[in-house]
Amino acid sequence: MAELVLGIETSCDDTAAAIVDPEGNVLSSVTASQALLHAKFGGVFPEVAARAHINKIIPAVEEALSVAKVSPEDIRAIGVTRGPGLIGSLLVGLNTATSLGLGWGKPVIGINHLRGHLRSADLESKKVKYPAVILLVSGGHTFLAYMEDAVNISLLGTTRDDSVGEAYDKAARMLGLGYPGGPVVDKAAMAGKPSIPFPRPLLNSGLEFSFSGLKSAVARYLSATESPVVEDVSASFVEAVMEILIKKCQRAITGRPCASLVVVGGVAASPQLRAEASRLCEEVGVELCLPPLRWSTDNAAMIALATWDYLNLGVSPQPVPQVRLPISEF
Numbered sequence: 001m002a003e004l005v006l007g008i009e010t011s012c013d014d015t016a017a018a019i020v021d022p023e024g025n026v027l028s029s030v031t032a033s034q035a036l037l038h039a040k041f042g043g044v045f046p047e048v049a050a051r052a053h054i055n056k057i058i059p060a061v062e063e064a065l066s067v068a069k070v071s072p073e074d075i076r077a078i079g080v081t082r083g084p085g086l087i088g089s090l091l092v093g094l095n096t097a098t099s100l101g102l103g104w105g106k107p108v109i110g111i112n113h114l115r116g117h118l119r120s121a122d123l124e125s126k127k128v129k130y131p132a133v134i135l136l137v138s139g140g141h142t143f144l145a146y147m148e149d150a151v152n153i154s155l156l157g158t159t160r161d162d163s164v165g166e167a168y169d170k171a172a173r174m175l176g177l178g179y180p181g182g183p184v185v186d187k188a189a190m191a192g193k194p195s196i197p198f199p200r201p202l203l204n205s206g207l208e209f210s211f212s213g214l215k216s217a218v219a220r221y222l223s224a225t226e227s228p229v230v231e232d233v234s235a236s237f238v239e240a241v242m243e244i245l246i247k248k249c250q251r252a253i254t255g256r257p258c259a260s261l262v263v264v265g266g267v268a269a270s271p272q273l274r275a276e277a278s279r280l281c282e283e284v285g286v287e288l289c290l291p292p293l294r295w296s297t298d299n300a301a302m303i304a305l306a307t308w309d310y311l312n313l314g315v316s317p318q319p320v321p322q323v324r325l326p327i328s329e330f
Contacts, residue, residue, distance in 0.1 A: 004070060005311070006078045006100075007304025008061070010093030011085030011113045012140070013049045014297070015056035017064040019075075020304035022312060024122050028067035029294075029301045032056040039179045050088030057096045064300075072104040079307025082110030084140065109310050114141060116302035117264045118153065119309070120291040123301055127289045129259040133252045135245065137273070138265035139165030139180075142209050144252045147262075151313050156252055157207030164241060165267050167211040171218050171237050175230050185234050186270050192231030194239035196221060203244055207252055214240055242276045249277070253284055260287040269296040 004027065009016040018029040032052075065071065080097035083090060094110070101108035117136050121128050133156075134145040142165070143158035162170075165182060172181030177188060198217045201210040218237055222228055249261060263277050274290060281288040295302060 003076060004068075004074050005304040005307045006061070006064065006075050007111075007116075007300040007302070007307060008057070008078065008080040008093045008097050009113070009116070009298055009300040009303045010053045010057065010089045010096075011081045011083070012089060012298060013044045013052075014299070015053050015060050016298065016300035016303075017057075017060040018300035018304050019064050019068040019070060020123075020301050020308075022308050024124060024126065024305050026123060026301045027070070028064045029299060030060045030063045030067065031299060032060055044086070046086045046088055049086060050092060053089055053092035057092055061096070061100070072100075072106070075104065075106055077107045077109055077307060077311060078104075079109050079111045079303050079310075081113045081116065081303055083113065085113055109307050111303050111306045111310075113298075113303075115153075115309070116306045118145070118147070118262070119150065119306045120264050120295045120299075120302040121262050121289045123291060123295045123305055127260075128262055129287055129289075131257050132260045132262050132289070133249065133256075133258050133286075134262045134264065135249050135252075135268075135277075136265045137164050137245065137263070137267035139163060139169065139267075141165075141265065142211070144207050144248060146252070146256065150309055157209065157248070159209040159211065160202075161210055161212040162215060164209070164211055164245065165265070167215045167241070168267065170215050171234070174219055174222055175233060177230070177234075180266075182267055182270060186238060186272055188231050188234035189238040189272065190235075192229065192233070192235030194235040195232050196236035198236050198240040200240050200244050200247075203247055207248055209244065209248065211241075211244075214244075238272055242272055245273065246276045246280050250280055250284065253286060258286050260289045262289040264291055264296065266297045269293050 007018045015032040019027040078097045078101050080093050097108050130149045132147045142163040144156040147153050168185050169181035172185050177184040201213040278288050
């Protein structure tokens, strides 16, 4: 029996396909980025994203098979992102996966995009030690979860409004730094001083997040300041974000069995977050698990690895297609 999975990811603005074995070894990973298409909008334009996926999805799958030097006969199953995400983008991936499954005679399994991120730290080598606290920080989501193992996951707290990645993008737009916001704001912050006392919403309250107030504070400061120093604003913004994220992680770890802290999602590529998370883990005595930078942002390898949870670990498959899903369902 073939022991490979084809993963397909089209939840937002990257068209991706990958071939992964049960151990998380990545035989190929292909991503067609749309960053240049959306840069002029300062964010993702949904219709443009969906149309670009249509043009890129089949070439991405063909390239993934070619690089891995495998054929459809070698594929055991197809895993495809079923949500959450942009409806038009998701439908391209779902329809493609369903068609390939019918043509190849392979089962198609719908994967929650967030489960993919949760499993991304085990790509290439198994790192996560359970039980684990998970911080998922991306352009669309921000939450803490508790994983007893790869199957049993419970939500601890999520954002009440904006995701941290969205706050980064909005701050970058206000500062004229471009898109995507995370890397450019982090880079500018390294050259600045965190001299502006931006608020830390919900810092001392539970495990939920809120970033709309911080975003608004940046806007008010820029409006009231004649010649703002972009680097100092960036540094002050990043310092506020890091304090919120790390304080919430510390609170989540305290009081429950925890062997590791796992930080995943696009914002997990932030050098500031990686440094602060490392400091926290040394302080509280748990292991820090981070995916390699290439697996932090959206990719199909994480979707393929998550598919093995359904094939080998007994997770109940979800119907395909399904394009909307509450984030509490992993």
